[in-house]
Structure formats: C-alpha cells, structure tokens
Amino acid sequence: MKFSENWLRQHVPTDATRERLVEVLTAIGLEVEDVVALGEALDGVVVARIVSADKHPEADRLQVCQVDAGQAGRLQIVCGAPNARVGLVAPLATIGTRVGELTIKAAKLRGVESSGMLCSAKELGIDADASGLLELPDDAPVGAPLAGYLGLPDASIEIKLTPNRADCFSLRGIAFDVAAALDGEVVDGDATPVPATSDAHVAVELGAGADAPRYVGRVIEGVDAGAATPLWMAERLRRSGIRPVSLLVDVTQYVMLDLGQPMHAFDRDLLTGPVGVRRARAHETLTLLDGRDVVLDDEFLVITDADRPVALAGVMGGFDTRVTAATRNVFLEAAHFAPAAIIGRSRRLGLHTDAAHRFERGVDPQLPRVAIEAATRLILEIAGGTPGPMVEAALDDGAPGPQPITLRRARLARVLGLTVPDAGVERILRALGMEVAATAEGWRVVPPSRRFDIAIEEDLIEEVARIHGYDAIPATLPAGAARIAAPSETRVADEALRAQLVARDYYEAVNFAFVDAGLLQHWQALDGSVPLANPLSAELGVMRTALLPGLVTALGRNLARQQTRVRLFEIGKVFGAAVDGEAPRETLRIAAAIHGLAHAEQWGVPGRVADFHDLKGDLDSLAACAGAQLDYRVPQAPHGHPGRSAEVWRIDGDAERRLGWIGELHPRLLRSLDLDGPVLAFELDLAPLAERAIARAQPVSRYPSVRRDIAFVAPEQVSWAALEATIRRAAGALLAEVRLFDRYLGKGVDPGFRSLATGLILLDKSRTLTDSDVEGVVAGVMDALRDEHGARIRS
Numbered sequence: 001m002k003f004s005e006n007w008l009r010q011h012v013p014t015d016a017t018r019e020r021l022v023e024v025l026t027a028i029g030l031e032v033e034d035v036v037a038l039g040e041a042l043d044g045v046v047v048a049r050i051v052s053a054d055k056h057p058e059a060d061r062l063q064v065c066q067v068d069a070g071q072a073g074r075l076q077i078v079c080g081a082p083n084a085r086v087g088l089v090a091p092l093a094t095i096g097t098r099v100g101e102l103t104i105k106a107a108k109l110r111g112v113e114s115s116g117m118l119c120s121a122k123e124l125g126i127d128a129d130a131s132g133l134l135e136l137p138d139d140a141p142v143g144a145p146l147a148g149y150l151g152l153p154d155a156s157i158e159i160k161l162t163p164n165r166a167d168c169f170s171l172r173g174i175a176f177d178v179a180a181a182l183d184g185e186v187v188d189g190d191a192t193p194v195p196a197t198s199d200a201h202v203a204v205e206l207g208a209g210a211d212a213p214r215y216v217g218r219v220i221e222g223v224d225a226g227a228a229t230p231l232w233m234a235e236r237l238r239r240s241g242i243r244p245v246s247l248l249v250d251v252t253q254y255v256m257l258d259l260g261q262p263m264h265a266f267d268r269d270l271l272t273g274p275v276g277v278r279r280a281r282a283h284e285t286l287t288l289l290d291g292r293d294v295v296l297d298d299e300f301l302v303i304t305d306a307d308r309p310v311a312l313a314g315v316m317g318g319f320d321t322r323v324t325a326a327t328r329n330v331f332l333e334a335a336h337f338a339p340a341a342i343i344g345r346s347r348r349l350g351l352h353t354d355a356a357h358r359f360e361r362g363v364d365p366q367l368p369r370v371a372i373e374a375a376t377r378l379i380l381e382i383a384g385g386t387p388g389p390m391v392e393a394a395l396d397d398g399a400p401g402p403q404p405i406t407l408r409r410a411r412l413a414r415v416l417g418l419t420v421p422d423a424g425v426e427r428i429l430r431a432l433g434m435e436v437a438a439t440a441e442g443w444r445v446v447p448p449s450r451r452f453d454i455a456i457e458e459d460l461i462e463e464v465a466r467i468h469g470y471d472a473i474p475a476t477l478p479a480g481a482a483r484i485a486a487p488s489e490t491r492v493a494d495e496a497l498r499a500q501l502v503a504r505d506y507y508e509a510v511n512f513a514f515v516d517a518g519l520l521q522h523w524q525a526l527d528g529s530v531p532l533a534n535p536l537s538a539e540l541g542v543m544r545t546a547l548l549p550g551l552v553t554a555l556g557r558n559l560a561r562q563q564t565r566v567r568l569f570e571i572g573k574v575f576g577a578a579v580d581g582e583a584p585r586e587t588l589r590i591a592a593a594i595h596g597l598a599h600a601e602q603w604g605v606p607g608r609v610a611d612f613h614d615l616k617g618d619l620d621s622l623a624a625c626a627g628a629q630l631d632y633r634v635p636q637a638p639h640g641h642p643g644r645s646a647e648v649w650r651i652d653g654d655a656e657r658r659l660g661w662i663g664e665l666h667p668r669l670l671r672s673l674d675l676d677g678p679v680l681a682f683e684l685d686l687a688p689l690a691e692r693a694i695a696r697a698q699p700v701s702r703y704p705s706v707r708r709d710i711a712f713v714a715p716e717q718v719s720w721a722a723l724e725a726t727i728r729r730a731a732g733a734l735l736a737e738v739r740l741f742d743r744y745l746g747k748g749v750d751p752g753f754r755s756l757a758t759g760l761i762l763l764d765k766s767r768t769l770t771d772s773d774v775e776g777v778v779a780g781v782m783d784a785l786r787d788e789h790g791a792r793i794r795s
Helices: 005-011 018-027 146-150 171-181 231-239 247-259 354-361 367-383 409-416 422-431 457-468 494-503 517-522 548-560 612-625 667-672 686-690 720-734 771-789
Strands: 002-004 031-038 045-055 063-068 074-079 089-093 107-109 112-114 154-160 204-206 214-221 264-267 275-279 285-287 293-295 301-305 308-312 330-336 391-394 405-408 435-438 442-446 566-576 585-595 629-633 640-652 655-665 680-685 706-715 735-744 753-762
Touching (some): 002 005, 005 018, 018 031, 018 154, 045 074, 204 214, 231 247, 247 264, 247 367, 275 330, 330 367, 405 457, 494 566, 517 548, 548 680, 585 612, 612 640, 612 680, 612 686, 629 720, 720 753, 720 771, 753 771
Antiparallel strands (some): 002 154, 031 154, 045 063, 063 074, 107 112, 285 293, 405 442, 566 585, 655 680, 735 753
16 A cells, blocks of 8 residues: 555644654554655745747757746746647756755856756656656646645655555555554544435446445536546645546545545446446456456456446446546446455456455445545536435345444453553544443443454454554563473484585575466476465466476576576475365475586586486485485376486385486476476475484494405396395395495496496394305395396306
8 A cells, every 4th residue: 555645644633753654654563665755855946837948059959948937037948858848837946956966056058048947757856757847737836836836745655554454545544543553633534415416316226135235326417527637636646656547537546545445437428227236147248447358257246237247346447438538427436345256356357456456355335425425525626517316225234233342451451461551542442443432341342344354352452552562562481381392203304404405505495385377287287286266366376286386487587597507495385186075185395406517617626517316416315314215217207308307216125105206307398488408306205205213222243244245237227226125135134234336338248238336244243254154145145136137147
C-alpha cells in the first residue's frame, strides 16, 4: 500500500515528524518498506506562464521565452524543452534557487541572456518524468510559490501489509492505527447524504447468493466527463502509485484509496438494465477494460446488464460499457463480495488489480453506500450533474455482524507480562474504532465491521500490545527446565551433510517449494504433482515433485549472469499426490547440480571440465559420512543423458534400496531450458542415505593381518559393487578390508572384459593366520566370482 504523507495527515492531524511517523507505522505492524521525499527545498520556484516563445538565433533546439513570473515581473528564459509553448503554465526556478545539485544563476546561452530555468518534474524531485516541462493547469496562480500550490513538501510512503490487515488498504484504515499510536483523533469525513434531484435510476438484482450479498448503484446525469481531474486529486493519486486517467476513473480510484471500497463507473447510455450479479456460465466470454478477451466458467462472478456480462466482478470492468470523455450519464456501482468468491480469480487470468487485491482480503460490507456518497460529492463538485436516488440490493444471509468479545483484565496482564492501566486499554481500543464497555472483570468490546481479523480475546490482546508498544513489554526468560533433544546416533545430521558439500566447494540454494507446471512438464515430472488451490502466481501453481527443476533453474540464472563455474546443492522436501485419501506425501531429498570446470581456475592445476566421476566422488563422500555402500546401475530417468547417468542404490548386505539418480542431463532437456551444457546433477532420498550403524568400540587385535592381492578378469557390465559384495560374502569373518587398486583395459584382455586388481586384508582377532587359512579364503573368493559373475584369474 502506497500513499501520500500529507493525505494521511489530513485524516489524522499530528505534529509528529516524518521520521517519527515512519517509526510508529513500523512499530505497530505496518512495516514501512520505502519513503520517497517529494518536493524538498523548492523555495524560489514559482508558477509562471510563457508569454512568447521565439526560436534561438544560434541554436535550432532552443527557444527564447518571455515568461510572466507574477511579482518577479517578466523574465527572459532560454529553454530547450520540447513542450515549451506560448500559454503554457510551468514551474520557474528563479535566480539563486537550488534545484538538485544546481544553483540557478543569470547566464548567457549561445549569446542570449537567461534569468532562470523552467523545470521538469524530475528536476524538481516530484516525479520521474523528464520528457518536458511540468505542465500546470491554466488556472494556476502565476507568481505563487510552487510548493504551496502543489501541496509540497510531501512524501510517498509504501507499507508492507500482512494478509490479516485488509482494513489498512485505505488511508482511513491506516489513520485509525496512527491515531491510536500517537494519541490523536481521526477527522470525521463528510457523511451527509447527497439528495436525489432526479428520478433516473437503474434497477439492480442479486443472483449469486452469499458470494455477492450487497450491490449499490446510482445514476448521475449531465456529467462533464471531459473535465480535468483537479491537480490536488491527480497528485495524491500519483504519490500513491496510480497514474491519473480521466476524471470519472480517477474519482473511483481516489475513493478506493481513501476509504478502501473498490468502485466502477459505467456509461449509463450503454446499459439497458437491470444490472445484476451472477455466476458466469461455462465458456462465457468478456472483453475487459484492457482490451483482453477472457473465457470464463462458473467459478467467476460477473456483473450483468440484462443478463449480458459487462464486468468481471471484483476484478475489472468491461470494455463495452466503459466511461469516456464523451460520457454524459454515468452509473456508479459499489458492491460487497465474499473473499472466497474472488480469491485466485484474477491470477487465473494473469491479472493483478487493486480491486481484486482488496476483495480477496476482505472489504468492509458497510462501505458501499459510504463510497457511493463520497464519489457522488466529488463528481458533482468537479463535473456537475444531476444525481438520481441510490439503489441498493442486499441479502439477509443470516450472518451476524461484529460480535461482542470479552477482554479480561487478568488475562491481558498474564499474556503481556505487565499491567496496562484501564484508561490506557480503553483509549487504545476506542481509538481503533471499537465500542468499549467496562465490566467487573475487564471489558466488553465490539470491533468495527472493517476489522475481520478481530474475533477472539487474543486478538484484542494483540491490539493492546502493538499500540502500547512491544518495546514496553519486559523481556523475561521462561521458567522451568528446558528439554534438550538428543540427536539420533543412527542418522547423519543434515548439517553434517551440508558441511561436507560446502567443504567440496558447493553453495547451498533455497528454492520455492511451488513451481511452474510447465517447468515440471519439461522434466517429465508433472505426474503425481499437487496443484495449489490459491497459488501466489500462475508461475507457482504446483508443489514440486523433484528438487532438480528448481535447482537447475537457479544454476541457469547464475550462468546467465556470467558465472562460468557453478556448484549448487539443496536439501528440501518434494511432494506427491495423495494416495487412497491420505494427505499428500512429503519426502526429504538432497540434490546437487554442477557446471563448468572441475576445479576453480588457478595456475597450479590444468583446467578440466567436470565429468560424471567428479560428481560421483562428491556423492561417495556423502555416503562415506554414513558408512553407506553405493551401487550405480542402468537408469530409467527420462531427463538423464543415455550412457552418462545411473540409478543410485544403497547396498546393506543382502538388502538394497534405490536412493535416486545421478548423471548428466539430457541434451534435449538442456535445450528446452536454454542451457549450454553439460550440466551434471544428482537427487536422492535423504533418509535412507543418511542412515548409519551405531559406532561400537572394538578391541585392537594383538595379531598381525595378512594381505593377499588377486587380479581377475570380469565382464564390464558387472559393477564393482556387485563384485565387492560377492568377495565380502565369500571371504567371511576373516576379511577385514577390500581394496581395489587397479583397473586395466587393453592388450591381453578380451573385449567386453576388464582386469581388476584387489587387495584382501585378512585378520583373526584370536590367533595368527596360517598360509592354509589364507589360501582357503582366496580360493573361496575366486570360486564365488567365477560362479556368480563369470570372472577368472588373470594369467
């Protein structure tokens, strides 16, 4: 929410400085994100009118202007602005005025004297427009100080609102909080009803039940829609981040910012009536104000004219019934829509509107009549016209209004840890617009209809706490002994795995758990995904089924920013659709992705692009943390490069479990992601990878170990993990360790085979091994390798 500081001060007069006001807003939960000062130090800048404008004799792009500056008389100004012309009213910085870093002095430009400077909005620090001189209304008082005429100095303040504070999407809502915090009072607005002076009206109907329980409209005839928006209104809109468009549109926007009620203006002559609200029908179409054609379904609400859709309720008006400068009769409408009927509808169409933003969070149901009256007064004052009677349709849906809440004095003191005086509690609650009645135990409080977030006693306690000041609440340590959770010895901690990867030159990434469904489609990982009922945006519509899509996207962003060597990892949850009515499944995983050189660029090591074995080494280091034995097998993943990827299995004796995938990404996938490969990655289930046996102390053997080296030839398709498992099983209890120290392909070895040399470390803790013991183990190992894998001793 962005607003003008001066506009807020009109609602709640206060002597607090801007710095104090910003501090208070943040302290009471309305976090200030940005403050932009506007029109500081404009002394010496006056309103002036160009009387004549002649071409400079020595420069084609300059004009010599005679300017009426009021009491300062007529001045000659050399100006290069493209919109400088006779009759234009614009700001004039007189001699001695400081504009930005420039002090205005009398000067000669190409031989012609100039006694000041006509200014753009950017030069004055009140807007970003530098395309030409700031054009002021023709009736602006010539010679008057510009700051006073434009209501400067001012500031554009932007606050970050939490979803529960829908009431603060208006200046009036913010004003109540500021008044409570600064012990001020909110100025009452003009609540005088505008009397009808004609019978012109449009009947309104409700056909959407509790989704649209109230609709208010009024016809105003004879409006001058081409009238200019008053400067004071246009400036307030600009300083609130809204570009002025036309008078009727600007009035509805102004009322929305001021009171919080979204409104819309229809051209009455383009309506046949009656105007109603109903659910859209399947495949019904509507052309919106921005010219976009949208196809609707029964989840949308539409405003209708004789059953013809003319606006998307709570989101945007329609193109066919819009107001223009030619409009003479206008139909103003304001309605109340249930948040559930509006939430997510604009995002489904790729839209984001101020109206939808407010209706999704909740708008005061009592505001439509107030907003119509306020807009009517503004239109009559600025553009004239004849107002008709206000027409309202409302449903009695049986929903109760704000209910009384009991706030107990003892409960308040217990939760806050301090005693707030009764007078202070009552002042805070009344300043926030609540009805307060004292009782024996505390207070009976009725919140205003705009405060949807206040329903229970704890909500009232929170209100008292934030206005009284969180810094006034004493900090005390909790009493009692804290329970310390002991880490499990059967699992490697996530922090240890993180530290291992960081030590191997990786950076940790944290990505959103929700992703674009199109991205998962590229990875062929959309099946079993969980769609979000109310996504933050269309690009974040489903929960991720894998870590790699987001992680590789992050890698791609780094590559696009000239990072030639990227190594990222992530530990996080992935989600799968519910099975048999259960909740969606969550699985904790670990993933990594690398691109570029195997080692950082340096003089001591030749540059080499990282390959599969570099990544496998990193994964093996993680497995070593848990003492896990991994096996790599032919993969099934469609995103993997054929021949350069593998499935990862964990082997625990006779038991084996699939952990995940490792390898190079498929070139087709890389092209769809606009990445120049190769990119290598792995993704594994974290729980089975991190399992480990409890370490147990063993006595050191008093007897020496014996080593026997054997070289054998085995088929290439048999993995070392399978060979090692056979060796350990055949060697039995005497085998202490297996070491693979050589692999050979070439002369003397048949095609399709490879020679492997291993060292068997044998040990008995109760005696010294004899030669017959050792030979028996070696023979048993070779027999098992031959029988199970077709291996043979290398001759």
